[in-house]
Amino acid sequence: MDYFKTIQEAIQYMEDHLLEDISYKEVASHVYLSAFHFQRIFSLITDLTPGEYMRNRRLSMAGQEITLSDSKIIDLAFKYGYESPESFSRAFTRFHGVSPSKAKKADIQLNSFNRLVIKLTTEGGMIVNYRIVERKPFRLIAKVEQFKNESIDESGEEINEIPGFWERSMKSNVFDILKEHSSTDGLYGVCAPISGGSDYFDYGIGMVYDGSPVPEGYHVWNVTPTMWAVFACIGDTPACIGETWEKIFKEFLPGSEYQMLEDTDFEYYPAQSEDHLFCEIWIPVKKKSE
Helix, strand or coil: HHHHHHHHHHHHHHCCCCCCCCCCHHHHHHHHHHCCHHHHHHHHHHCCHHHHHHHHHHHHHHHHHHHCCCCCCCHHHHHCCCCCHHHHHHHHHHHCCEEEEEEECCCCCCCCCCEEECCCCCCCCCCCEEEECCCCCEEEEEEEEEEEECCCCCCCCCCCCCCHHHHHHHHHCCHHHHHHEECCCCCEEEECEEEEEECEEHHHHHEEECCCCCCCCCCEEEEEECCCEEEEEEECCCCHHHHHHHHEEEEEECCCEEEEEECCCCECCCCCCCCCCEEEEEEEEEEEEC
């Protein structure tokens, strides 16, 4: 799949339906991707979530209209997808730095957010280290929670709950319980794609399962893909994970002979690792020719 072309098609669809009541899930369906996979690809390529892009475009257009017409604020609120003038005013003020009523006055500076055009440019070769691993399906014993698919809420605030899940697990006895039911020491952060039209996805912290009785509150997670592309995240903070995902979607997948499958992917944290290896990202793949 050409992800750059796919995201450009998604942007065109958003622009064509910008004043309609559409969600990122509908856009994902239009380009034949799951909502979770689409949002992750869109965010990594554009540095925006789909919801953030549509919200910024609508507020930019609202700013232009409010200075060029006599439209009432309540009419603009409903036109640009807000349930009330109050919610529209809060979002407008956050985006433009001034309230809608002040924006109607002359000589007020507003912000413009133009439509995105995805261009693939060459700025010099980039080395992306990876290895292809064939591995039999395996099972994890995992503590699993659900998280919202959209990482930016309707108010424009970022939702970043997974680090909190890791922190809670570290402070509780989750890791000790996992070790009691595993024959290895490495930790996995496993992510499942969204099923159907759900607004949530499952994320688990686990270890390789030894088959012993499953403790209450824990789950067995079946990892079924057999071919994986593996990428080292080099760094001392979690920021290197996002940087590696960006390389995967911008550098590796567009130019490789492999296609990412919509299945479980995971971060692997070995008990003992080389210097500056934060973790490894394992993505399920198949050859594009298959």
